[in-house]
Amino acid sequence: MxxxxxxxxxxxxxxxxxxxxxxxxxxxxxxxxxxxxxxxxxxxxxxxxxxxxxxxxxxxxxxxxxxSEPLTIPEGSVDIVGTGGSKHRKSHALNVSSMASFVAAAAGATVCKHGNVAASSSSGSFDFLAAVGVDINPTPTAVEALIAEHGLAFAWAKTFHPAMRHAGPVRSALGIPTVFNILGPLVHPGRTRRIVLGVANQPRAEQMARILLSRDMARAWVVAGYDGLDELSTVGPNRVWDVSGGSIKELTVHPEAVGLSLVTYDELAGGDGARNAEIFKRMIFDPGSEPAATGIVALNAGAALVVAGVADDLVSAVAKSLAAIDSGRVGELFEDFTQPSTTG
Known part of the structure; x- marks a missing residue:
């Protein structure tokens, strides 16, 4: 030493x-x-x-x-991500942010989601993506091509932060949350200036909002979901820190105020990647069959539309998200996106 x-x-x-x-x-x-x-x-x-x-x-x-490995993404691209650590995600996690990425992209946003496999939940974003047939380990060039073609791409932390392998054994040996658990949303390889960032507790959410403010983001929403969820919840009211224009504005988001019904956490139960893949496919190919999951996904996709500048307010943004699902546009994007490709 x-x-x-x-x-x-x-x-x-x-x-x-x-x-x-x-x-x-x-x-x-x-x-x-x-x-x-x-x-x-x-x-x-x-x-x-x-x-x-x-x-x-x-x-x-x-x-x-x-x-990190370099990644060039379009100006205005938005990330939808959570820090993890929510008690509601340990055994029956629903991959809301990954599902919302497809919905937001189908509704007009350009989305580049940065994420990883599970660390503290039953299904990480890239466990879910692998289960629905997404190539989770494309080259940086392929990621750039995907976002250019579809307005959507997923950047696996393992691909873009290979040097983190040196910290992996120590993280595993410690077995407790450390600073590494909150760094993922701050180290997007494309340096996106727009993000919807979910945090499981209010003090950490306030800190992340301050950090994003110091980084001159175009716009960011840091959200602390009801009862410790690290994304916007449809179970109860949510706290939001809107970072834009050099300031932070605190908001409260009530699901009912944006046209969504309240649900219970039991209704939002997911599982492993395969289970969540089934829920997502029913949601987008049989609209109306998964009302609870549809509501929370539309709410978080709507937040991304606001942050991306595609919608002026959350009410119209949620409506756009629901319309993208009901019209089949999300299903069409999903099928196009998961087609085998020789890119990269």
């Missing part, structure tokens, strides 16, 4: 915050495979015990972006 790492860990032990430059330098060593695994584990535990500051998180994100 180098003296610089010893100093960082000593300061964390005293409860001191590290600078953005310091956490970026430490993470750069990690991504180069040069960090002592014991030191990395101590750093992650120290930050978790103290509570990660905005600047510390930004430093980690800076290093990850600098080491």
């Amino acid at each position: 180098t003296s610089s790492w010893t100093d960082l860990l000593s300061r964390l032990a005293r409860g001191e915050d590290l600078s953005r430059a310091e956490t970026s330098a430490a993470m750069t060593e990690v991504l180069a495979g040069e960090a002592d695994p014991v030191a990395l584990g101590a750093l992650l535990m120290g930050l978790s015990a103290k509570g990660e500051s905005d600047e510390e998180i930004l430093g980690f994100a800076d290093a990850m972006l600098a080491a």
